[in-house]
Amino acid sequence: MGKVSKRAIALLLAALAMTVVAACGSDDDSSDSGSSGEQGGEIKIGTTGLDNADPVMFQTTQAVQAFQLAYVPLLTYAHKEGADGSEIIPGLATEVPEPTNGGKTYTFQLRDGLKYSDGTAVKASDFENTIKRLLVLGSGWSFFYSPIIEGSEEFQGKGDLKGDISGIETDDQAGTIKVTLTEPDTKILFALAEPYAAPTPAAKSPAKQLKQPPPGVGPYVLDIVDFNRQYVLTRNKNWSDIPGIPRGNFDKITGEVSDSVTKMTQDVITGQLDFMTEDPTGDQLPEVRAKYADRYSEQANPPNVYYNFLNVTVPPFDKQEAREAVNYATDSNALVRVFGGRLTPGCNFLPPGVVGYQELDCKYGAPDGKPDIEKAKQLVKESGYEGEKVTYWVNNKDPRPAIADYFRDLLNEIGFDADVKTLDQQVYFEQIGLKKNKAQIGFTDWYQDYPHPGDFIESLLSTRALSSEVTFNQGFVSDPELDDQLDELRPEDPEGAADQWADLDDYVVNEKAYVNPYGFEESSSFFSERMNADDCTGVHPVYKNDWLLFCKK
Numbered sequence: 001m002g003k004v005s006k007r008a009i010a011l012l013l014a015a016l017a018m019t020v021v022a023a024c025g026s027d028d029d030s031s032d033s034g035s036s037g038e039q040g041g042e043i044k045i046g047t048t049g050l051d052n053a054d055p056v057m058f059q060t061t062q063a064v065q066a067f068q069l070a071y072v073p074l075l076t077y078a079h080k081e082g083a084d085g086s087e088i089i090p091g092l093a094t095e096v097p098e099p100t101n102g103g104k105t106y107t108f109q110l111r112d113g114l115k116y117s118d119g120t121a122v123k124a125s126d127f128e129n130t131i132k133r134l135l136v137l138g139s140g141w142s143f144f145y146s147p148i149i150e151g152s153e154e155f156q157g158k159g160d161l162k163g164d165i166s167g168i169e170t171d172d173q174a175g176t177i178k179v180t181l182t183e184p185d186t187k188i189l190f191a192l193a194e195p196y197a198a199p200t201p202a203a204k205s206p207a208k209q210l211k212q213p214p215p216g217v218g219p220y221v222l223d224i225v226d227f228n229r230q231y232v233l234t235r236n237k238n239w240s241d242i243p244g245i246p247r248g249n250f251d252k253i254t255g256e257v258s259d260s261v262t263k264m265t266q267d268v269i270t271g272q273l274d275f276m277t278e279d280p281t282g283d284q285l286p287e288v289r290a291k292y293a294d295r296y297s298e299q300a301n302p303p304n305v306y307y308n309f310l311n312v313t314v315p316p317f318d319k320q321e322a323r324e325a326v327n328y329a330t331d332s333n334a335l336v337r338v339f340g341g342r343l344t345p346g347c348n349f350l351p352p353g354v355v356g357y358q359e360l361d362c363k364y365g366a367p368d369g370k371p372d373i374e375k376a377k378q379l380v381k382e383s384g385y386e387g388e389k390v391t392y393w394v395n396n397k398d399p400r401p402a403i404a405d406y407f408r409d410l411l412n413e414i415g416f417d418a419d420v421k422t423l424d425q426q427v428y429f430e431q432i433g434l435k436k437n438k439a440q441i442g443f444t445d446w447y448q449d450y451p452h453p454g455d456f457i458e459s460l461l462s463t464r465a466l467s468s469e470v471t472f473n474q475g476f477v478s479d480p481e482l483d484d485q486l487d488e489l490r491p492e493d494p495e496g497a498a499d500q501w502a503d504l505d506d507y508v509v510n511e512k513a514y515v516n517p518y519g520f521e522e523s524s525s526f527f528s529e530r531m532n533a534d535d536c537t538g539v540h541p542v543y544k545n546d547w548l549l550f551c552k553k
Contacts, residue, residue: 038552042252043531045547046264046276048397048425049257050231053224054210056134056141056196059429059470061447061544062277064195066255068543069233070117071198071216072245074108074127074177075189077542079246079549082301083353085540086451088193089244092122092217093177096189103184103491106192110175115238116201116215124170124177129202131168132161136207138469140433143459144191146467148490150180156467161207184491187458190450219248219548228426231255246548253547259425261398265526274528275550279521281399285340288526295533298342298522302541303353304447305456306335306343307517308407309474314438316385316416317475323513325383326441327364329376329414332518338402343519349456349505351520353541355494356453356501363510367519373414380415390416393442395428400443407441433470444474445521448541453494453501458486461508461515477514482507 047066052058055071068076076091078084088096093108100107114122131149135142135156146152150167167180181188191197200214213222220233233253241247256273258264265280265288267273280288280296288296308326316322332345345367350357365372380386390411394404404420411418421442423431432439449455459465463483465473485504489497508514525545527533530552538549 039249040251041552042254043250043274043550043552044254044256044272046267046273046278047255047257048259048278049228049255050224051426051429052209053213053227054137055198055200055213055216056130056139057137057209058196059140059472065277065543065545065547066222066231066233067195067213068218069220069248069253069547070213070218070222070236071195071200072218072242073193073195073198074110075193076245077193077540078244079540079546081537081539081546081549083541085542085546088189091193091242091245092199099184101180104181106179106188108177108179110177111240111242112175113240114217115240116217117221117236117238118201118204118215119238120201120203120215122199122217123172123202124175125172126199126202126205127177127197128165128168128170129161129205130197130199131165132163133205133207134196135159136161137209139196140468140470140472141191141194141196142468143462143464143466144187144194145197147464148181148183148185148188150182186491186493187450187452187454190452190455194449219245220253227257229257231257248548249551259396268526268528271528271530274531275545275547276526277545278397279342279524280526281340285342292526295527295529295531296524297533297537297539298524299537299539300344300353300520300522301539302448302523302544303351303451304445304521304523305346305349305351305517306445306519306521307349307515308441309432309439309444310514310516311438311440311475312514313435313476314440316380316383316388316390317440319383319385320513321379321383322385323516324364325376325379325414326411326516327509327513328372328379329410330364330516330518331371331410332367334406335403335518338399338406339519339521340399342522342524344522345519347509347517349460349509349515349517350453350501351448351456354448354451354453354456356498356505358499358502358505360506360509376414386415388416390418390440391421392418393421393423393428393432393439395423395425395443397425403443407443411441430470432474433468433472435471435476439474441516442474446472447544451541453504454486454489457482457501457504457508462486475514477508479512479514 050063051060072091074093078087097106151165155165169178204214224231261278264276265284310317336343347362408418461477463478525537536551538546540546
């Protein structure tokens with residue numbers, strides 16, 4: 001699905017206007033997935049695995065698909081396929097609150113009788129403990145909540161879990177949570193609907209990274225059998241049905257961890273796996289398209305962008321000429337071939353389907369045109385870094401090594417002395433997000449966390465994003481002009497400010513060359529023969545695939 005539907009835009013605007021969104025369905029049908037076919041049993045999913053065992057620390061799309069089954073936040077996203085999944089609905093809270101105090105204060109009421117998977121009662125103060133852990137541990141998601149929540153920046157500076165966040169007031173007896181912001185922010189409800197904001201019991205969620213997921217509230221319980229081999233989701237015996245959240249169709253979901261996409265694909269073909277979080281690549285892709293079209297599909301959901309980060313704090317990309325050289329030299333058509341045709345060339349940083357997307361008049365040439373190698377060589381010389389050693393960072397998941405090979409050759413061709421550094425997928429994004437590693441350039445991508453343009457530009461290019469120890473701003477961009485524009489847009493309805501977001505897109509790509517975007521990926525869904533691939537793909541704008549919607553034939 002390439003563009004967000006009119007209905008999805010309406011839902012987005014409703015959420016951004018802070019109106020109350022009713023839960024989906026009635027209490028009678030809320031926990032039913034709505035699917036037909038065989039119930040119970042087990043399915044097996046091939047995946048590159050979780051990048052962290054701690055629900056406040058994970059970063060990847062592969063991880064969110066598993067964690068969202070075991071950790072329901074105060075608010076959550078509708079469990080609906082396609083753009084309708086952008087709707088914010090109540091989770092552990094009874095309703096989506098209307099703001100008070102000039103749009104700065106939200107009061108949540110917990111549902112009665114909520115229990116964690118270990119049987120202990122959910123307390124309002126557990127939510128504050130979750131936000132504290134995010135900040136103390138330096139989670140990559142910290143900047144979603146600090147400094148926007150009042151007192152969060154001061155708390156983060158002290159780094160003591162026993163400290164107080166003045167903007168979070170909880171009453172365990174009444175089950176209420178009051179969140180006060182330093183200023184209105186149209187992204188906050190989306191951020192509070194993410195699984196990493198879900199309460200976990202404070203007694204079992206200390207100020208250190210956890211090796212095993214803590215108890216949560218969700219239809220399933222997540223257990224990591226072997227971090228590098230297998231994790232298991234089993235039904236939560238203490239789950240109380242919540243309107244709008246399916247209970248899921250399977251008693252057990254096993255995640256089989258592997259870094260071989262080739263083997264995953266073959267195992268789905270033969271039925272040893274029922275689904276894979278990865279996309280078939282190489283010679284297997286045309287075979288899957290041709291022979292297994294009845295259980296394979298490609299969709300543009302969720303919005304995403306593929307790009308290279310360019311570290312502006314170290315040579316050679318501290319010079320704009322060097323950054324522009326990479327953009328002039330990039331041949332998106334060559335990368336389309338690497339992706340097996342699943343990449344749509346583009347030079348925008350904001351992808352199609354996100355408010356503010358307007359196709360850029362790219363100064364580097366048409367994204368589907370020929371690269372300007374001579375211009376790139378000239379700019380490398382002008383930068384003063386001709387012959388500079390450059391290491392291209394990448395992880396080992398197919399087809400990313402092939403992407404690295406392409407960019408190494410490109411960097412060498414335009415005048416650098418380039419090589420490749422390859423890390424395991426499970427640790428890669430953490431390592432490139434640590435400033436001490438001084439990664440110069442490398443592969444990265446971003447799948448929408450929530451339907452707001454700030455999820456791309458602010459999350460990936462703002463000074464605020466650098467407040468997290470492990471940052472998603474892997475180019476370490478700190479631009480006062482960009483930050484000022486983001487500050488102005490923070491309280492605004494994105495739809496009403498779409499042109500301003502489009503201008504920021506032009507600014508970071510054309511004017512400053514902070515990033516090297518080259519396209520938007522078509523995501524795939526590939527199922528075993530026994531799965532219902534027609535009615536239950538679970539394609540979702542936040543989770544990529546929502547496993548609670550999967551069903552058998």
